[in-house]
Structure formats: C-alpha cells, structure tokens
Amino acid sequence: xxxxxxxxYLLNGLSPEEAQELKRLLADxxxxxxxxxxxxxxxxxxxxxxxMAAARALPVKAHGKTTTALARGARARLKPRGSPAARAWxxxxxxxxxxxLALFAALASREPVxxxxxxxxxxxxxxxxxxMTAQEDAGGNPAAAADxxxxxxxPVEPAVARKEQPETNVIQEPPPAGSEGPLAAEPARPxxxxxxxxxxxxxxxxxxxxxxxxxxPETATAAASAAARVERLAGEIYVLAAxxxxxxxxxxxxxxxxxxxxxxxxSLAVVAYADGTRLELGGDTTVRGLSDSGAAPGAxxxxxxxxxxxxxxxxxxxxxxxxxxxxxxxxxxxxxTRLRLSVAPAATRLEVQEGRVRFTRRPDGAPVEVKxxxxxxxxxxxxxxxxxxxxxxxxLLVEDFENANAVAARWRPLKSGFPTTLAGRxxxxxxPRPGAGPDEWPRAGGAHSRAAFRRPLRVSxxxxxxHRHxxxxxxxxxxxxxxxxxxxxxxxxxxxxxxxxxxxxAQPLRQAPAxxxxxxxxxxxxxxxxxxxxxxxxxxxxxxVRHGRRLFEGYRIGLEGNAKSDAPxxxxxxxxxxxxxxxxx
Amino acid sequence: xxxxHRDEIVKAAFQHRDALxxxxxxxxxxxxxxxxxxxxxxxxxxxxxxxxxxxxGVYYWARGIVRNKVFEALxxxxxxxxxxxxxxxxxxxxxxxxxLDEHVAHRQGLMxxxxxxxxxxxxxxxxxxxxxxxxxxxxxxxxxxxxKRSVNAIRLALSRLxxxxxxxxxxxxxxxxxxx
Numbered sequence: 001x002x003x004x005x006x007x008x009y010l011l012n013g014l015s016p017e018e019a020q021e022l023k024r025l026l027a028d029x030x031x032x033x034x035x036x037x038x039x040x041x042x043x044x045x046x047x048x049x050x051x052m053a054a055a056r057a058l059p060v061k062a063h064g065k066t067t068t069a070l071a072r073g074a075r076a077r078l079k080p081r082g083s084p085a086a087r088a089w090x091x092x093x094x095x096x097x098x099x100x101l102a103l104f105a106a107l108a109s110r111e112p113v114x115x116x117x118x119x120x121x122x123x124x125x126x127x128x129x130x131x132m133t134a135q136e137d138a139g140g141n142p143a144a145a146a147d148x149x150x151x152x153x154x155p156v157e158p159a160v161a162r163k164e165q166p167e168t169n170v171i172q173e174p175p176p177a178g179s180e181g182p183l184a185a186e187p188a189r190p191x192x193x194x195x196x197x198x199x200x201x202x203x204x205x206x207x208x209x210x211x212x213x214x215x216x217p218e219t220a221t222a223a224a225s226a227a228a229r230v231e232r233l234a235g236e237i238y239v240l241a242a243x244x245x246x247x248x249x250x251x252x253x254x255x256x257x258x259x260x261x262x263x264x265x266x267s268l269a270v271v272a273y274a275d276g277t278r279l280e281l282g283g284d285t286t287v288r289g290l291s292d293s294g295a296a297p298g299a300x301x302x303x304x305x306x307x308x309x310x311x312x313x314x315x316x317x318x319x320x321x322x323x324x325x326x327x328x329x330x331x332x333x334x335x336x337t338r339l340r341l342s343v344a345p346a347a348t349r350l351e352v353q354e355g356r357v358r359f360t361r362r363p364d365g366a367p368v369e370v371k372x373x374x375x376x377x378x379x380x381x382x383x384x385x386x387x388x389x390x391x392x393x394x395x396l397l398v399e400d401f402e403n404a405n406a407v408a409a410r411w412r413p414l415k416s417g418f419p420t421t422l423a424g425r426x427x428x429x430x431x432p433r434p435g436a437g438p439d440e441w442p443r444a445g446g447a448h449s450r451a452a453f454r455r456p457l458r459v460s461x462x463x464x465x466x467h468r469h470x471x472x473x474x475x476x477x478x479x480x481x482x483x484x485x486x487x488x489x490x491x492x493x494x495x496x497x498x499x500x501x502x503x504x505x506a507q508p509l510r511q512a513p514a515x516x517x518x519x520x521x522x523x524x525x526x527x528x529x530x531x532x533x534x535x536x537x538x539x540x541x542x543x544x545v546r547h548g549r550r551l552f553e554g555y556r557i558g559l560e561g562n563a564k565s566d567a568p569x570x571x572x573x574x575x576x577x578x579x580x581x582x583x584x585x
Numbered sequence: 586x587x588x589x590h591r592d593e594i595v596k597a598a599f600q601h602r603d604a605l606x607x608x609x610x611x612x613x614x615x616x617x618x619x620x621x622x623x624x625x626x627x628x629x630x631x632x633x634x635x636x637x638x639x640x641x642g643v644y645y646w647a648r649g650i651v652r653n654k655v656f657e658a659l660x661x662x663x664x665x666x667x668x669x670x671x672x673x674x675x676x677x678x679x680x681x682x683x684x685l686d687e688h689v690a691h692r693q694g695l696m697x698x699x700x701x702x703x704x705x706x707x708x709x710x711x712x713x714x715x716x717x718x719x720x721x722x723x724x725x726x727x728x729x730x731x732x733k734r735s736v737n738a739i740r741l742a743l744s745r746l747x748x749x750x751x752x753x754x755x756x757x758x759x760x761x762x763x764x765x
Contacts, residue, residue, distance in 0.1 A: 041700070
C-alpha cells in the first residue's frame with residue numbers, strides 16, 4: 001500500500017486524500033525510511049536501465065591489434081568486394097570485434113560487479129525470476145536441453161548481417177567548389193544488404209560420395225580417416241599440418257590434427273564433418289587440430305580456433321561425445337547447436353543462435369551456459385557472462401582514417417586553422433601561434449565530414465588530448481546540413497580544460513566536470529535524438545541537454561582542436577576510430 | 586598537492602552521485618530535472634572544492650549544494666504557476682535529509698551493484714520497459730501504445746518486474762554487505 005502511495009507521489013498523481021495518507025506515513029520513521037529506500041530503488045532502476053539500453057551494441061574500437069579486424073570490417077563495408085559471403089563475413093567480424101571491445105569499454109568504465117551466472121544460480125537452488133534469462137531451463141539439465149535440439153542436419157547460414165538502415169541515412173553532399181580531396185573517390189555509404197544464405201548442401205550423404213573426383217590412393221587413405229573435409233573455398237586458403245601449410249582445394253579431406261587457414265579479410269572456407277556438422281571460417285582465421293572420434297569412443301569432435309572467427313552448425317552429437325571448440329581464452333562444449341565463435345587478441349566471443357553451449361574460460365574454468373539469442377565473452381580476468389545478442393543500430397560509417405583516398409573523399413580538412421594531418425587519425429597540432437591575442441580563439445584545426453548523416457544519430461570517436469589546460473579544446477561538432485559550421489544550430493560537444501560542455505552559439509548549454517589523468521585518451525559518444533542531445537565518455541553519460549535548437553534532417557560531423565595563445569606548446573588533439581550509427585526514430 | 590586534493594574531493598562527490606540524484610528526484614519528481622540539478626551541483630563542486638577540508642565531509646557538503654539547487658528549481662516552478670503542497674514538500678525534504686544519510690548513501694553503491702546484477706539477467710524487452718518507464722519517464726499509456734499492448738498488461742509487467750528486482754536485490758545485498 002505504501003509503495004502505491006510513493007509511486008503516485010513520484011508520478012505526481014496523488015489525490016488530496018492520498019497526500020494526507022502519505023504525510024502520515026512520512027511522519028513515522030519506518031515510513032520515511034521505507035520512502036527513502038523506495039526512491040533509491042526507483043532512481044537506480046532508472047539509471048541502470050537507461051545505461052543498459054544505451055550501452056547495447058555501442059561500438060567501441062580499442063587500440064592495438066584488435067583495431068585491425070574492425071578496420072578491415074569497416075573497409076569491407078565501405079568498399080564491398082569479393083564474394084557476397086566473404087563480404088558479409090567482413091561485416092560479421094567487425095560486429096564481433098566491436099561487441100567485444102564495447103564490452104571491455106563498458107566494463108572498464110564502471111566498478112567491478114560480481115555477477116552470478118545462470119548455472120551457478122541453479123546450483124545453489126536459486127529460482128530465476130520470471131522474465132530473467134535463467135528461467136528457461138529444460139528441467140535444469142543443460143545437456144538434456146541441448147539433446148532436445150535439432151533432429152536433422154541444417155545448412156549453415158554463412159553470414160547474417162546486422163540490420164541495415166536504408167542508404168538514405170547518409171546524405172551525400174556535393175563538395176563545394178574548390179574543396180580538397182578527390183571526390184571521385186569512394187563516398188561514404190552504408191553497407192549493402194547481407195547476401196542470401198549459401199545454398200544448403202546435402203550433408204547427410206556420405207562424404208566419399210560427394211568427393212567430386214575419384215580419389216588418388218593416398219587421398220583415399222586420408223579420406224578414410226578424415227576428420228572432416230574442405231567443402232567450399234573463397235580466397236587464399238591453406239591446409240595446416242605439422243609439416244607446414246599447403247594450398248587447400250575444395251573436397252580435400254582433412255586428416256585428424258590438420259587445420260585450415262584463411263588469408264585476407266575476404267577469404268572464406270567451409271569445413272564439413274561426416275555427420276553434417278559444418279564450420280564456416282571467416283577471413284584471416286586459423287583453425288587447428290580438427291578431429292573427430294566419430295562413433296568410436298573418444299573425445300568427440302574438436303577444433304581449435306587460434307584466431308579469427310567461425311560460424312558452426314553442429315549436428316546433434318552422440319551422448320558423451322560433444323563437439324569442443326577451444327580458443328586461447330575459452331572452451332565451448334556443444335551437443336548440437338548453431339553458434340558463432342570469434343577470437344580477438346584479448347578475448348573470445350561466443351554467440352549462440354540455437355540450443356545451448358557450455359562456455360568455459362581457460363585456464364581456470366569459470367563456466368556458463370549460453371543459450372540461444374545470447375552471447376558471452378571470455379578473457380583473462382573476465383568471467384563469461386551471457387548477455388542478449390544485440391541486433392544493434394545501423395552503422396552508417398566506420399572511419400579509421402587509414403585509406404588516404406577514401407579519407408580525402410569523406411573529410412574536408414579545415415583551412416587556415418591549426419595544422420592538421422589525416423593519416424591514420426585526425427591529428428591537430430594546436431601549438432599557439434605568435435601574435436595571437438590572449439583572449440582570441442584562433443581558427444580551429446581538424447576536419448569536417450563531407451557527407452551528412454540522418455538524424456537521429458550516434459557518433460562515437462576516440463579523443464586524445466595531450467595537455468591539461470583551460471584554453472585547449474577538443475570538440476565534436478554536429479553541423480546542420482543546410483547551415484555553415486558555427487551557425488546558430490551547430491552543436492559543439494567539447495572537452496575544455498577539466499570540463500565537458502555542450503555549446504551552441506558560443507554559449508555553454510550544459511557543463512560537467514571532466515576528472516581524469518592527462519594526457520588522456522577516451523571514447524566519446526554523442527547522440528542527437530529529437531530535442532535532446534547526450535554525451536557519454538567511456539560509456540558513461542556525462543551530459544544530457546535539451547538544446548532548444550532547430551532540428552535538421554541531416555548533420556555533418558566536425559572534429560576540431562583549438563587553443564588560445566596561453567596554451568602550452570606542442571599540444572595535440574587527435575581523433576580516431578569514428579563510428580556513425582543511425583538510431584531508431 | 587592541490588590537484589590531488591581537488592581530485593579526491595571531486596571523486597568523492599562523484600561516488601555519491603546516485604544518492605544525490607535520489608535526493609533531487611525525491612524532491613523534484615522529474616528524473617531529467619534531478620539529473621540537471623546534480624550536474625549543476627557538480628559544477629559548483631568543481632569550482633568550490635577548496636571549501637572542503639576533509640574528504641569525509643564531501644557527501645553532506647555536496648548534498649547541501651544539491652539541496653540549494655533543488656529549492657532553486659522548485660522556486661522556479663512556483664514562479665511558473667505550479668502550486669506545491671508545501672507541507673508534503675517539507676516532510677519529504679525532512680525524510681530524505683534525515684534518512685538518506687552518509688551510511689545509506691554508501692549503501693546505495695551496494696544496491697547499485699546488486700541491481701545491476703539482477704538486471705543483467707533480464708531479457709531485452711524487460712530492460713526496454715524499465716528504461717521507458719523509469720529512465721525516460723514514459724507513461725504506461727505511451728508504453729502500451731508503443732508496444733501494442735494493453736495499458737493493464739504494461740502495468741502488470743512493470744509491477745512484476747519491480748517485485749522481482751526487489752526480491753532479487755534482497756537476496757544479493759547480504760552477500761555484498763558482507764564483502765564490503
């Protein structure tokens with residue numbers, strides 16, 4: 001009863017009688033404490049649910065080797081090439097890398113949370129509440145649940161692209177006369193729709209019967225003891241054996257212990273086991289130690305994913321002989337399911353499409369059960385935690401500033417401002433110039449996108465500032481398509497000294513402190529959705545403002561660095577790994 | 586040295602952000618307004634950190650700033666024609682100031698951890714529903730329309746979720762308190 005009153009109070013819905021009742025409650029210590037607790041729960045629920053909703057599939061690109069996979073994915077998106085399936089693999093790899101990194105970023109930005117997985121909860125006899133993911137338990141027996149899975153072989157869907165926004169989400173503006181850069185080069189455009197799934201292969205028939213040509217004697221021997229065979233190839237593919245590697249060919253049997261390597265982001269290979277289990281290897285992927293104990297007693301099927309990504313459609317395995325995938329960080333045990341597994345240098349990500357998979361972090365073994373529609377990430381120091389798979393917002397642009405021609409086509413460096421280079425990142429040298437007045441803001445350095453992106457949108461970018469100074473600014477601008485930069489409807493999201501600010505018409509609309517170390521590198525995310533704009537740093541929202549500006553159909557993006565004359569010398573403001581996503585209206 | 590002290594003050598104030606927002610929300614009953622008030626308060630914290638000598642006193646100092654901001658906002662509402670129930674407002678203010686003390690504010694950190702753990706096990710639709718109602722202050726009617734469900738179904742789902750989360754938190758809090 002008291003909770004109803006508290007809720008009505010918070011929703012401004014109390015009748016006069018109820019208001020009197022609430023006053024009586026609050027006059028009592030127990031009632032007042034209960035009220036405080038109720039509001040605490042309410043406000044935490046509001047904050048956490050919003051963070052969870054906002055954090056889903058927030059693409060974050062970290063630094064180091066993992067950026068390579070994402071960059072390749074980005075290039076594949078912006079410059080489709082190769083077979084449709086291979087092209088879609090680039091998408092998927094990029095999505096996986098982004099998801100993994102987003103998870104790390106989210107984890108890094110909050111205090112450690114000790115979580116319980118569904119398996120652990122069950123083992124203690126805790127009943128998962130309805131609506132919670134742990135509830136869907138096939139009698140509490142994961143193996144039984146998996147056994148109840150598919151009863152017939154299924155074709156692998158080689159690649160399922162993320163939901164795409166229509167191409168009209170990018171509004172390509174013709175460059176102004178005299179602008180820099182070869183515009184004939186590739187414009188920024190959203191990726192093509194995913195290709196249709198590969199045709200199903202009649203995997204139930206014996207392997208030998210499908211070998212396209214009569215095997216040579218030695219091949220026949222290999223086929224007799226083959227763990228699997230190479231079913232389909234695209235690109236540069238090698239069979240890995242202890243003695244080295246040899247080019248692979250379609251139909252080639254793979255002896256126990258052999259592996260397969262795909263070279264290049266657009267390469268692709270499909271491996272089929274005799275029982276219909278199929279593995280599809282994406283670009284730049286290495287799988288070793290393929291084995292299959294078949295019907296004989298043994299360890300079942302095994303595959304070691306050393307790097308890259310694979311999708312697996314695992315036919316129902318005999319009891320006690322599951323299929324096991326190992327990676328540097330984890331082990332996934334499967335009785336029959338459809339899954340995707342990818343390895344980045346720092347982590348392994350498992351995504352389950354059907355059935356259930358037991359996912360165990362190596363070497364210390366923190367297991368979780370991941371069911372259909374969920375994913376989990378294993379990494380040193382990070383226990384796998386199943387989370388719902390996110391279909392995510394549409395990616396309109398992923399920019400790593402690596403390809404000079406493409407960068408020139410997509411970005412316009414600012415003239416007459418601080419020196420700017422666009423090679424691998426936007427690098428602005430904001431060293432003060434002699435003769436500048438102490439209170440003047442000189443022309444900024446940086447770059448503006450040539451294309452505009454349809455609202456509502458989310459822009460994420462890594463920002464680096466080398467010095468702490470109150471007159472050094474790093475700014476991300478949202479520039480209305482039909483206006484000039486800094487006109488009255490341009491929104492600036494900036495880090496100036498120790499404050500984050502949202503600025504319009506040179507006036508701060510909102511400020512927030514920016515504690516942290518210097519030099520600093522952090523990931524900003526800016527969202528413009530209706531009359532509200534939000535800025536997050538490291539996955540945590542720092543500013544939210546009703547900007548009160550006129551809304552436009554599309555916005556160009558500006559990345560700028562600036563400094564007044566009293567700033568230290570050799571200050572750098574840098575931007576990298578920019579993502580633009582269309583949000584649902 | 587001053588920088589270190591300032592960083593400590595700011596960090597300590599940030600650690601109580603949840604409790605400060607709770608205080609502001611209890612008074613203003615508007616989530617966005619509560620966040621705005623606390624953001625404004627943090628600007629003051631950043632600029633006036635030298636007023637605090639000990640990190641241990643930061644919570645009450647920051648809450649005082651939030652309180653001032655809250656009453657500024659309430660006065661602005663009054664100027665705009667809103668007529669508050671002043672007696673109720675005073676009772677709420679007293680209750681929150683008295684019982685949302687530093688210990689309870691610290692405990693809210695544990696509550697967050699427990700609730701995060703519980704909510705991480707919710708399915709996506711449930712999180713979206715909570716986000717819509719609590720995070721974005723949509724009415725049940727608006728959520729029902731958006732999700733093509735009846736208003737009663739939305740109310741029921743919210744009520745069930747709230748109860749589940751409350752129970753889940755109650756289960757987890759003792760372990761977290763022992764850890765702490």
